[in-house]
Amino acid sequence: MKKLEVGILGATGMVGQRFVSLLEDHPWFELVWLGASDKSTGKSYTEACNWRLRSPMPKSFREMIVHECRPGGAPQLVFSSLDSKVAGEVEKEFARAGHAVISNSSNYRMDPDVPLLIPEVNPDHLALIRVQRQQRNWTGMIVTNPNCTAVGLVMSLAPLEKAFGLEKVLMTSMQAVSGAGYPGVPTLDILGNVIPYISGEEVKVERETKKLLGKLSDGRVKAGKFAVSAQCNRVLVEDGHMETISVALSAKASLEDLLEAWRKFRSLPQERKLPSAPKRPILVHDEHDRPQPKFDVNTEGGMAIVVGRVRPCPVLQFKYTALSHNTIRGAAGAALLNAELMKSEGYLD
Ligand SMILES: NC(=O)c1ccc[n+]([C@@H]2O[C@H](COP(=O)([O-])OP(=O)(O)OC[C@H]3O[C@@H](n4cnc5c(N)ncnc54)[C@H](OP(=O)(O)O)[C@@H]3O)[C@@H](O)[C@H]2O)c1
Numbered sequence: 001m002k003k004l005e006v007g008i009l010g011a012t013g014m015v016g017q018r019f020v021s022l023l024e025d026h027p028w029f030e031l032v033w034l035g036a037s038d039k040s041t042g043k044s045y046t047e048a049c050n051w052r053l054r055s056p057m058p059k060s061f062r063e064m065i066v067h068e069c070r071p072g073g074a075p076q077l078v079f080s081s082l083d084s085k086v087a088g089e090v091e092k093e094f095a096r097a098g099h100a101v102i103s104n105s106s107n108y109r110m111d112p113d114v115p116l117l118i119p120e121v122n123p124d125h126l127a128l129i130r131v132q133r134q135q136r137n138w139t140g141m142i143v144t145n146p147n148c149t150a151v152g153l154v155m156s157l158a159p160l161e162k163a164f165g166l167e168k169v170l171m172t173s174m175q176a177v178s179g180a181g182y183p184g185v186p187t188l189d190i191l192g193n194v195i196p197y198i199s200g201e202e203v204k205v206e207r208e209t210k211k212l213l214g215k216l217s218d219g220r221v222k223a224g225k226f227a228v229s230a231q232c233n234r235v236l237v238e239d240g241h242m243e244t245i246s247v248a249l250s251a252k253a254s255l256e257d258l259l260e261a262w263r264k265f266r267s268l269p270q271e272r273k274l275p276s277a278p279k280r281p282i283l284v285h286d287e288h289d290r291p292q293p294k295f296d297v298n299t300e301g302g303m304a305i306v307v308g309r310v311r312p313c314p315v316l317q318f319k320y321t322a323l324s325h326n327t328i329r330g331a332a333g334a335a336l337l338n339a340e341l342m343k344s345e346g347y348l349d
Pocket of ligand 1: 010013040041082083179180
């Protein structure tokens with residue numbers, strides 16, 4: 001199969017670097033174009049990028065020139081990890097010019113005609129692309145992946161919602177510093193500290209969770225009816241968002257039923273063996289003190305959600321802990337899986 005050429009908008013940032021790393025040996029996509037801000041334009045990727053990943057910058061992209069983020073010259077498929085201050089205008093410009101934009105930014109996630117996608121959870125929501133093209137009269141498209149905190153929550157809730165229905169959800173997050181981009185949170189603010197506020201995060205998690213677990217009907221997503229409350233905190237962890245979650249379910253279920261629902265959970269990406277799909281999307285840990293970011297964040301290449309500490313909750317019904325990699329499953333890896341699903345569905349032909 002001839003590889004599909006792809007580009008990255010915002011290639012120099014934290015998420016952009018993950019894209020570059022994940023695309024190095026991708027079997028379906030070939031990275032041929034990098035875009036970033038004026039300060040990076042015209043420089044080689046090595047000169048423009050302050051590489052922060054532990055694995056070395058792939059040799060094949062080091063001398064690639066960084067371009068201005070304008071359509072014309074960029075391949076048809078672009079991944080976007082732009083700062084949300086500019087993503088709105090730039091992504092729209094690309095979609096108008098006929099590009100498929102697979103975005104990490106929050107700007108379009110809640111638009112009714114834009115798919116907000118987790119391929120294991122709501123692959124049918126991709127059908128919104130047709131509505132989007134009709135309504136906006138453009139030949140391109142924008143498809144989004146969720147906020148990095150919503151993804152772990154929703155992946156862990158999806159099998160429970162399907163098997164038992166959801167009534168109430170409480171989630172408290174402990175979010176890694178890499179989630180704030182680079183250079184991110186100042187050392188003096190976070191060292192020896194926990195910051196109980198991340199601008200806009202709680203509202204995003206609550207709204208996106210309901211859209212992701214909503215039902216598509218007549219070209220619209222009807223948001224999930226359950227109640228969800230999120231409290232988000234920044235902690236001094238490099239990568240990995242940890243969440244403590246309590247749920248009340250609609251149908252009767254035992255603790256064993258929950259464990260079985262998570263362990264059995266497989267979906268379209270696994271059936272189709274999409275290249276970035278984890279074999280086990282949810283891994284349940286039996287040890288009493290796991291998951292932990294230090295040991296579990298890279299499970300299945302950072303694409304699995306790790307769940308543990310499942311027990312009865314005296315206020316709601318059950319409580320547990322979930323962990324996800326914020327720049328892989330919560331960002332670049334999620335967008336890649338979205339693109340793979342779209343390719344397998346014929347949206348990128
Ligand atoms: N970090 C995470 O865990 C995470 C997870 C999910 C979603 N996201 C979202 O993904 C996006 C990127 O996050 P990040 O953490 O990678 O941020 P970041 O490290 O600050 O990177 C931002 C990128 O945007 C580019 N950029 C900034 N201003 C620009 C402009 N005027 N024109 C063109 N490019 C411009 C930067 O290029 P220069 O280097 O040239 O300035 C850089 O490549 C954000 O919308 C964020 O909310 C992040």
